[in-house]
Every structure is written in C-alpha cells, then in structure tokens.
Amino acid sequence: MSIIVFAEEWNNQFKKASFEAVSYAKSWAELAGTTVTAVTSRGAADPAALATYGADRIVTIVLAATPYGIAQQLAAMAEGAAGMVIAGTSIGRSIAPALAALAGGALSTNTTSIPTGTAPVTVVRGAFSSKGIETIELTGGLPMVSFVPNSVGIQERAGAGAVESMDTTGTDLLQVTEKTIASGKVALPEAEVVVSAGRGLKGPENWAMIEELASVLGAATACSKPVSDIGWRPHSEHVGQTGIQVNPNLYIAIGISGAIQHLAGVSASKTIVVVNTDAEAPFFKAADYGIVGDAFEVVPQLVNAMRAFKAGQ
Amino acid sequence: MNLLVCISHVPDTTAKINFDAAGTALDATGVQFVINPYDEFSLTKALHLKEAHGGTITVLNVGGPETEPTLRKALAIGADQAIRINATPTDAITVAKELKNHIAANTYDLILCGQESIDYNGQQVPAMLAALLNLPFVNACVDLVIDGSSATATGEIDGGHATYTGNLPLVVGGKKGLVEEKDLRIPNMRGIMTARSKPLQVLEATEHDAATRAVKFVKPAVKSAVKLVDNVDELVHLLHNEAKAI
Known part of the structure; x- marks a missing residue:
C-alpha cells in the first residue's frame, strides 16, 4: 500500500520537479502511514538520489517513448497502491489523466497542496484561471495527484532507497520523430x-x-x-x-x-x-x-x- | 474527413468569478459564457482541415441546455452540426466517459479538444478520452499536418517541442499555435443565420459516476497594495530581506 511516484528525467538527469514529486509522496506517505515507491527510467544517471527525498523503494524500468506508453506502465503497478503522484510537467500532464483513466484513478491536477486529509484524500488546487481555489476530495478510485511544479517545494528526508529493476512494457501509439529542447536555458x-x-x-x-x-x-x-x-x-x-x-x-x-x-x-x-x-x-x-x-x-x-x-x- | 471538436462552455476570461453562498459551486449570476479559448484554436484548425481535405465538422459538448448558445456560436463560426450530451459535467472522468461512449459508436477521423478549459483548468479530459478509446494523443498541440490516414503532430514540452507521427484517428489537445490568433474566426451575420437551421442533436447521458468531489471554492486572498519603490537598490533589499525571493 505504498505511494507510487513517477520521477521524470531528461538526458538521464532528474528534473527538479522529480525531487519535488518524491518530497510530495513522502509527505503524503507520512500522513497515510505508508512508504514511498519511486518509479523512474533505467537510464537515469543516479536513481539512488531519490532516496534523499524519501523514496523507500526505487524501481527502474525501460520507459516507453510516449506519455501514453508510460501511463500504461504505471497503471500496471497501480494495484495495491495507496496513491500516485505525478509532477505537473508537460509530460506529467499527459501521463496523469491517461493513468487515471486506465487505472480507475480519482485525479486532482493543478494541485497546489499536499493532502490536507487522507480519509478521503483531500487536496487544494487552482481553478478558474487563478481566480478560484478549490478544495477537492478524491473519492471514487485510487487517489492520484498531479501538482504544479514549484508549489509544494523540495524537502530532504531520507528513505530506505533500495533500487531494483522491473520489466514492464507500454504500447506507444505514436512514433516520436523529433524532440528539441533549447539548451543552456532555464525551462x-x-x-x-x-x-x-x-x-x-x-x-x-x-x-x-x-x-x-x-x-x-x-x-x-x-x-x-x-x-x-x-x-x-x-x-x-x-x-x-x-x-x-x-x-x-x-x-x-x-x-x-x-x-x-x-x-x-x-x-x-x-x-x-x-x-x-x-x-x-x-x-x-x-x-x-x-x-x-x-x-x-x-x-x-x-x-x-x-x-x-x-x-x- | 469526419472531424469532431469537443467544446467547453466556460465563463468569459474577463468575468468576475464568484461562488455560491455554500462555496461549493460557481455563482453564474451575471457571468457571460463563451467557447473555451483553447477550443477556439481547435475549432479553427478543423475549419482549415475541412477546407483542405473536405469533410464534416461536428461540435460536441457535455452539459445542460444552458450550453446550447455556445454550440450555436460554434455552428455560426462554421461547424456543420452540433451534439449536446445532456449531463452535468461533474468531473473530468464523467465528461471523458460521455464523450467516449459517443465517439466509440461513431466514426471520427480526428478528435480535436482544447488543451484545457479555463474554468476548472484540469487539463484532463483529452488525455483521459484518448486512453479510454485507446487512441493516440498529443497534448499542447501547436502543429498538425494530416496526410491521408496518417498525422504528424507537434506538442509543446517543457522548454521545447516533440513531434509525433501516427495513424488516424488521433486525439489532440490544442492551443495557440495550432492556428494563429489572427486566424480565429468570429461569427458573421450569415453564419449566425445559417447556424439556426443547422442540426443540434441532444443525446441522453450514459454514465454518471464521478471520481472526485469539489467540496469548497474560495477566492484567492486579495493582494495587499503594491509597494512602490524609487530605486533598484531598495528593490533588491526588499526582495532579499522582506520577500525572501532572492
């Protein structure tokens, strides 16, 4: 009954939002009295780094090429999970809803708080283009949170950090023909x-x-x-x-x-x-x-x- | 091509947002509703594709009768027919399932959504819909080229772009760039007149179970008045010592 968190990397380096995602999962796990399982790419340079932010178990997989493929891989691990956390990066915003649809999740996106309650899981999110703040209960399925990067912050709290690899596949329905990211600039x-x-x-x-x-x-x-x-x-x-x-x-x-x-x-x-x-x-x-x-x-x-x-x- | 554009009926960008006394829902009193701005880019893209490839544009909305003027506006802009699924759009998964049930029973080559609606800012429905239909999906889509039965689509990713190719049908979450702002169309008088005689079909809802529940809406705290400073040294001092932003 772990909290599962997806830790995204780019060019084998973790994104800052991934450390924030693991920190988020750790805060949630402390409230729920459970552990944190981080899932990341087998190509990540230093998967064990996720332990610094609270990952008890770090599972490396060969990531599918598209968000939908990754969503399928995460959905295959959802059974028995207590909750799932995805950073609201551009890729995360494509993964999370697909994952919720595939795994029967109750998803809050654009989330700006860690859970304020756990029965049911309750979080705060932005709505009406920043003109409203919504409190939402994740009642009808596996609770899942996609949070706004830089909204909850990164915290260092050590987790057990055991690294293992797992075989799982997702079906990519699209072929990635080009990926360009401006280098040397802050995203x-x-x-x-x-x-x-x-x-x-x-x-x-x-x-x-x-x-x-x-x-x-x-x-x-x-x-x-x-x-x-x-x-x-x-x-x-x-x-x-x-x-x-x-x-x-x-x-x-x-x-x-x-x-x-x-x-x-x-x-x-x-x-x-x-x-x-x-x-x-x-x-x-x-x-x-x-x-x-x-x-x-x-x-x-x-x-x-x-x-x-x-x-x- | 059989083109489907999913349309959200949302408060105008400039609308003052208030909530009801219980704080559980939008108070729509005096609020002007419009086609979701992101959806406008997708609708215009559909018009361009129809002009290039021929076909039919259907606009689809999940909502009550109050959303019909928004569908009529989409017809006035150039869609051929409209469908309203008569359900309260309680949360993203209920909307996605309603859309899915309609789409699975029909034949669409391309399903164009907006990246997100400006009311609940969920950015969930298009990706959920694609997953429920097991169809390819490109979010934040800023370029789309159709060639026969295949598509090349470019989506924004953090700090750059990713380009994908695949077969139709495809679901996209569109935004500015899919067409340019200047290409957006506003209804003209002839469009408004012909829209009245275009078909607007109402379908009954099929599923109702929401996965989430909005328990409270509040407005953000009013910002205290701006602190005007005379020189940059004072600004740097305040940003460091007071705001702790640097």
Whole structure:
C-alpha cells in the first residue's frame, strides 16, 4: 500500500520537479502511514538520489517513448497502491489523466497542496484561471495527484532507497520523430525566477538587457502575448492564458500592462515585481513591488544592482 | 474527413468569478459564457482541415441546455452540426466517459479538444478520452499536418517541442499555435443565420459516476497594495530581506 511516484528525467538527469514529486509522496506517505515507491527510467544517471527525498523503494524500468506508453506502465503497478503522484510537467500532464483513466484513478491536477486529509484524500488546487481555489476530495478510485511544479517545494528526508529493476512494457501509439529542447536555458515552467517583458520594450532588438537580467538571476525569460503574436519572441515564451502558466518564487514583469489574460498565467507567482512607465497599468494591482519608470533606465540599473548583490552573497 | 471538436462552455476570461453562498459551486449570476479559448484554436484548425481535405465538422459538448448558445456560436463560426450530451459535467472522468461512449459508436477521423478549459483548468479530459478509446494523443498541440490516414503532430514540452507521427484517428489537445490568433474566426451575420437551421442533436447521458468531489471554492486572498519603490537598490533589499525571493 505504498505511494507510487513517477520521477521524470531528461538526458538521464532528474528534473527538479522529480525531487519535488518524491518530497510530495513522502509527505503524503507520512500522513497515510505508508512508504514511498519511486518509479523512474533505467537510464537515469543516479536513481539512488531519490532516496534523499524519501523514496523507500526505487524501481527502474525501460520507459516507453510516449506519455501514453508510460501511463500504461504505471497503471500496471497501480494495484495495491495507496496513491500516485505525478509532477505537473508537460509530460506529467499527459501521463496523469491517461493513468487515471486506465487505472480507475480519482485525479486532482493543478494541485497546489499536499493532502490536507487522507480519509478521503483531500487536496487544494487552482481553478478558474487563478481566480478560484478549490478544495477537492478524491473519492471514487485510487487517489492520484498531479501538482504544479514549484508549489509544494523540495524537502530532504531520507528513505530506505533500495533500487531494483522491473520489466514492464507500454504500447506507444505514436512514433516520436523529433524532440528539441533549447539548451543552456532555464525551462520556463520549472523556473524559480522569471524575467518577462512586453511591448514596452519597443522591439525585439532590445531583449539583450532582459536576457542579461535573466542570466544574472538564473532566471527563465518570458514574454506577453502581444510580443509573441507579433513575433518578437517565440510562442514558447508566452506566459498567460493560452500560453504557459508559471508560478515562480519571483516574477519580474517589464513593460507589460497586465491584461487579465496575462495575469491568469502568472498570478500564482509568490512575489511579483512590475516595472512600467504607466503608474495606472493594471499590473501594479497584482504586484508586490513596483517601480514606475522607463525600462531602458531601470533594467540596466537592476542588472548592476542584482549582479552586485549576487557577488556579495 | 469526419472531424469532431469537443467544446467547453466556460465563463468569459474577463468575468468576475464568484461562488455560491455554500462555496461549493460557481455563482453564474451575471457571468457571460463563451467557447473555451483553447477550443477556439481547435475549432479553427478543423475549419482549415475541412477546407483542405473536405469533410464534416461536428461540435460536441457535455452539459445542460444552458450550453446550447455556445454550440450555436460554434455552428455560426462554421461547424456543420452540433451534439449536446445532456449531463452535468461533474468531473473530468464523467465528461471523458460521455464523450467516449459517443465517439466509440461513431466514426471520427480526428478528435480535436482544447488543451484545457479555463474554468476548472484540469487539463484532463483529452488525455483521459484518448486512453479510454485507446487512441493516440498529443497534448499542447501547436502543429498538425494530416496526410491521408496518417498525422504528424507537434506538442509543446517543457522548454521545447516533440513531434509525433501516427495513424488516424488521433486525439489532440490544442492551443495557440495550432492556428494563429489572427486566424480565429468570429461569427458573421450569415453564419449566425445559417447556424439556426443547422442540426443540434441532444443525446441522453450514459454514465454518471464521478471520481472526485469539489467540496469548497474560495477566492484567492486579495493582494495587499503594491509597494512602490524609487530605486533598484531598495528593490533588491526588499526582495532579499522582506520577500525572501532572492
């Protein structure tokens, strides 16, 4: 009756969200008085690392190529489980619902809390594009949680960590023909700090200072919808409703007015800083800190100030 | 091609969201409902595919009679026929099972959904539906090319893209990129007139067992007023010492 958690890796390295997933499973297992079984790819460089975050048993499998294949593999292990945890990464968001459908799960996605109760399992999740917070009971099947990365945090609590391998297959209904991930950049959905800019930057040639600020902060870069629509920045950087939803510890918005569609994708951020020339910009209402000023003056100063701060740490 | 577009009926993006006195459901008073924005990209993609390959577009929704204006709007935009499965969309699995029962009894080449609905933000139904039907699925789909009976689809993954090929039928969860924002269509007067005479069929629900139960909705705490600062050094100081964000 273990809590089963899927630990995703990319290029043989665990994603940060995977450590958070195991931490989540450990918190749940402590409440439920049970153990944590982590399932990961046999290619993962160091499966035993999952023990640091609470995995008692670490099962390595030859992963199927597609989320649906992986969902089948996890479904085959679901019998007798007390619950299942999947990080809400892009792959996880495809796996979890398929797994719930295959294994008769009661699934909460977009979850932002560890279970607040275990009989029935009760969790808190975001709804109505951050305009509502829902408490949901997982009543009608094996309880399963997909959580928002960076919402519950990583905790180190040692588990027994016995590593074993298992043979299981899933059927991939699609062939993966290409996979491209921008290298050397912080992936937006997992970023702890996001530096985002909008039309206030006046043109794509002015993004160097945004990239520089992001680089100083170890942040991902993002942009508003109009900026991706006019092609100044790629669609993959567009945060907001119909774009990517983020919840970093720090979101710095530069030259973005703060349309409701944008806020829907960022208002779960823990701290929001807004830099805008227009003191009436709606984004200031959603911000924690603001500077009314010209991005072309403020951002270079901020780069220097942050660089000095980082150097002093 | 026999194209199916699954449509959610959701509060408009700009709607003020309130909950009923018990805090267990949305208070729909005064709320304007629209086609789920993600579904609009899928609907427009279906129109493009029909223009290129011929065929029929069916729009399908699980919901009560109050959702019919949303289906009529989809007809006005260019879908050929609409089906409403008369059930309360209690949770994702109930919706997915209703959709599955209809789809399994019919022949669709392509099932286009939106990646998620902007009301419950579950991002569950399309993947569940594909799994229940044992059909291939591509989420966050930003490109789709149909060639005879096969498809090449690209989905966003964290920090990049993955491209898949496979045979139809295929289920996709669409989003911006599947078509461009500027390609989205709004109903014109002729569309609205012809939509009135297009078929809208109501089917009775087949399954009802929900797996989850919403027990409480609250609104997020109102943010305290923004702290305006004059210079970047003060900002860095506050971010470090007060917000502990750096």
